[in-house]
Amino acid sequence: MGVHALAMMAGSTVGGILVDRYGPRRVLVFGEIAFVPAAIAVAFARTIPELAVLAALSSLFAAPVLTATASFAPYLVEGE
Secondary structure (H helix, E strand, O other): OHHHHHHHHHHHHHHHHHHHHHOHHHHHHHHHHHHHHHHHHHOOOOOHHHHHHHHHHHHHHHHHHHHHHHOHHHHHOOOO
């Protein structure tokens, strides 16, 4: 769980920077492209250490997707 939390914190930090620079739409698209193979790879883990590494990678790539999704509202509405 600690590895998961650290990976989510790192991914959220990077995701926030990327959303500010490129916008949530691009971050969401490319984040999903990176997240899907990482999430599928977790199902093929053979050992516990391998599972921990793959789960950390999955969390690392999931965090920018969550950050981009959470920041969509200001980009969808114009004006006050």
